[in-house]
Amino acid sequence: MQVKVLTEILQANDAQASSNRQLLDRKGVFLVNVMSSPGSGKTTFLIDVARRLKGRVRVGVIEADVASTVDAEKVAREGIPVLQINTGGGCHIEARQMADALTRFPLQDVDVLFLENVGNLVCTAGYRLGEHRRIVIASVPEGDDKPYKYPTMFHVVDAVVVSKADLVPYVKYDFDEFSRAVRSINREVGIFRLSAVTGEGMDAWCSWLLEQVRSAGGQS
């Protein structure tokens, strides 16, 4: 019974995700689904990315949280177009919620749209939203063993971002061990080690993003 209901939900979700993707392509907007644990630094990362890309692409953000508008307020203070979605208890965003958000977002004002998904390494990985790329952010203080414990997430993403690299001297963390764990699940995925505090690795990640946008034809 539960399995049948879940299958129906996922099929309906995939159909809505395809429809979202068609809308985004018509509007020339490149959507990146950003997933992670709570507190990995997604908002800080996205604000830094938006600053670095200023004048090259126009960035917007949709913030998804169980509750509150904490993140949307931070992003809005930067002058970045932002919309907050609250799931009211849900542990992830589904394609129909994304469709609703897209009707309310000023798509004509952005080239690259980031969805900051609910902080969660499990549920979010299972729902396609119509995004062009999926990334996961795994912060250094979370430890180097996360890929083994949340394999689906590390399997479905197009890039892995290791954030808070500035904290490496203060915690037990082996970047090579983390990379081995990622590679055991997703052989080809790009792994970017960076810090929004020191700026380490940010340019490399921004270059990767711009290349993805270009290759998708989202930018002329």
Added chain:
Amino acid sequence: MQVKVLTEILQANDAQASSNRQLLDRKGVFLVNVMSSPGSGKTTFLIDVARRLKGRVRVGVIEADVASTVDAEKVAREGIPVLQINTGGGCHIEARQMADALTRFPLQDVDVLFLENVGNLVCTAGYRLGEHRRIVIASVPEGDDKPYKYPTMFHVVDAVVVSKADLVPYVKYDFDEFSRAVRSINREVGIFRLSAVTGEGMDAWCSWLLEQVRSAGGQS
């Protein structure tokens, strides 16, 4: 349809949780459901607690993860009775999985049993397992705004543990701000700031736990 199915699932879960609780009380075992984000330091915390309580209460651990046996191996190396459950994709443990685990765990060898739940601040908060107490661990690098974003979790717990306090000098974190956020959701809950690295706050938390066990009559 989805709502009706969810209601049925939660009712069946609550009934199983009551049955689990009766079993635990008969066996004189005090169960603590430990919840947090991925990478908050649950395993390190529990190993340190077990070491400090040695000779006073006998501690055991059930490890719940989506996949892998990484945590159970760490705990087993300490000589602590441990059982690993894998959810195979599920974002939380349900009471029937707990019931199954309890039949396989050597309950006669422990006084206090910790369930290290799946790393997740959303799904885990909704499922009672028959536990005597629920705690959430929120690590310093996750930031001081988490209670606003995951209010249900901070509402349902009996204690809030702030872990990795040794990292305060290296990140943006205001403990008073965090406490205010917790108090806005759960006025009476105990908040324990500690570090498994420096040992700060560990004795206070262990004393709280022993008091809970005594008041529940789990210890004579």
